[in-house]
Amino acid sequence: LIPKTLPAYLVGDGICDCCDGSDEWEAAAGPSPPPTGPCPNTCAAEAEAARLEVLGAANMQGEGSAIRATYVRSARRKMT
Numbered sequence: 001l002i003p004k005t006l007p008a009y010l011v012g013d014g015i016c017d018c019c020d021g022s023d024e025w026e027a028a029a030g031p032s033p034p035p036t037g038p039c040p041n042t043c044a045a046e047a048e049a050a051r052l053e054v055l056g057a058a059n060m061q062g063e064g065s066a067i068r069a070t071y072v073r074s075a076r077r078k079m080t
Contacts, residue, residue, distance in 0.1 A: 019043040 004018060011023045018024075021039025 016040075019046045 006017055006023055010017050014024065016024055016039035018039070019042045021041060024039045
């Protein structure tokens with residue numbers, strides 16, 4: 001995934017900003033973790049969602065290119 005830079009005030013605030021929970025180490029290590037518990041590692045799920053989004057965009061681009069190619073062939077036939 002793309003690295004994320006967080007301002008210091010977002011670190012240890014009890015809100016999971018990083019997919020691996022690395023911004024909440026102080027809260028998780030403290031005597032009482034936040035009510036939601038330690039941050040779950042959602043990096044793999046986020047990476048898979050991003051991968052599927054990129055694949056979907058690539059497929060859509062491929063379909064659009066194929067449609068465009070049919071228009072170009074049709075226009076060339078009409079010109080001759």
